[in-house]
Amino acid sequence: MGEAAIEVVGLTKRYPSGGTPVDAVRGIDLRVEAGQTYGFLGPNGAGKSTTIEMLCTIRNPTAGTARVAGYDVVRQRDQVRRRIGLVFQQQTLDLQLTAEQNLRFHAELYGLSRADADRRIGEVLEMVALADRRGDQVQRFSGGMRRRLEIARGLVHAPQVLFLDEPTIGLDPQTRAAIWDHLQWLRENTSITVFVTTHYMDEAEHCDRIAIMDHGEIVVEDTPEALKSRVGTDRIALRTDDDELAITRVRERLGIEAGMHEGQVTLAVADGAQVVPRLFTELGVGIRSVTVTRPSLDDVFLTYTGRTIRDSEGPQAPSSPFAGRR
Numbered sequence: 001m002g003e004a005a006i007e008v009v010g011l012t013k014r015y016p017s018g019g020t021p022v023d024a025v026r027g028i029d030l031r032v033e034a035g036q037t038y039g040f041l042g043p044n045g046a047g048k049s050t051t052i053e054m055l056c057t058i059r060n061p062t063a064g065t066a067r068v069a070g071y072d073v074v075r076q077r078d079q080v081r082r083r084i085g086l087v088f089q090q091q092t093l094d095l096q097l098t099a100e101q102n103l104r105f106h107a108e109l110y111g112l113s114r115a116d117a118d119r120r121i122g123e124v125l126e127m128v129a130l131a132d133r134r135g136d137q138v139q140r141f142s143g144g145m146r147r148r149l150e151i152a153r154g155l156v157h158a159p160q161v162l163f164l165d166e167p168t169i170g171l172d173p174q175t176r177a178a179i180w181d182h183l184q185w186l187r188e189n190t191s192i193t194v195f196v197t198t199h200y201m202d203e204a205e206h207c208d209r210i211a212i213m214d215h216g217e218i219v220v221e222d223t224p225e226a227l228k229s230r231v232g233t234d235r236i237a238l239r240t241d242d243d244e245l246a247i248t249r250v251r252e253r254l255g256i257e258a259g260m261h262e263g264q265v266t267l268a269v270a271d272g273a274q275v276v277p278r279l280f281t282e283l284g285v286g287i288r289s290v291t292v293t294r295p296s297l298d299d300v301f302l303t304y305t306g307r308t309i310r311d312s313e314g315p316q317a318p319s320s321p322f323a324g325r326r
């Protein structure tokens, strides 16, 4: 096992909330290895924001412990804050300033020397493909460019762990893809750990591991591939020269029951990639086309939360970094 960038044991948050207290996070355990991109998913109200806020030292836990970059989020708050970057849903750029001025202000907050700030600002602007716009007022930027600049700002002080809360929400698919390209670049070229919440299942595919939270608990945690293979089987659909014979041969030679669905011979198998070559060598029937459909992360989400992620979408509560909430 590698080094842990995030280590959480029994983390709990109970909001007093007037009459009945709300148990937003119910004693969760988590471990994120350094250098991983870690996806944190769940329906609205599952407790994701509360968890991320506790990890970022914005909220105090009611019970349990969390260490981020090796430091305790309650007892060593300043050490944690110096080592993390935050990109939250709420827009926090100063629109009157240029891209570079926004980054410089942030670099000064983190105590970077002038020379270090110059170097890092150049690097992060390059990273998010805004180097040629460094002198432009942010007011003139599109939504996608602003988001990229927010990510650049989260990276200026070279954090060990970057927290992203819904970094692509409300953006068009092309801009979403561009932002994930940048995150992918970080994953491949730096040792940064990325902890990201998202409502987009296609984005969760980019993560090394995924945790799904529901009702304040982690309901499942694994790699995207392992999660998909847990919930089901691959479906193979064939067009053949003799469907009846194909079905018989699949049963006799592969020991698998096949049936006809929507005009195609269809069978369910654990690993489609292994079975397809055998169909060609063992069936003795002409095969005109083969499609293999894998279970998706949507299927995983549905299995573990009883909802699709789209069903669970709703208005987002704005969150403000370091707003001193307790």
Ligand SMILES: Nc1ncnc2c1ncn2[C@@H]1O[C@H](COP(=O)(O)OP(=O)(O)OP(=O)(O)O)[C@@H](O)[C@H]1O
Residues within 6 Å of the ligand: 015, 016, 017, 022, 023, 024, 042, 043, 044, 045, 046, 047, 048, 049, 050, 051, 315, 316, 317
């Ligand atoms: N300040 C607060 N006081 C009382 N209850 C709160 C507070 N903040 C959140 N909650 C409640 O805690 C639970 C978890 O909320 P949280 O915002 O952490 O979930 P979430 O998974 O981030 O949801 P979303 O996807 O909508 O951001 C919800 O029931 C929510 O209503």
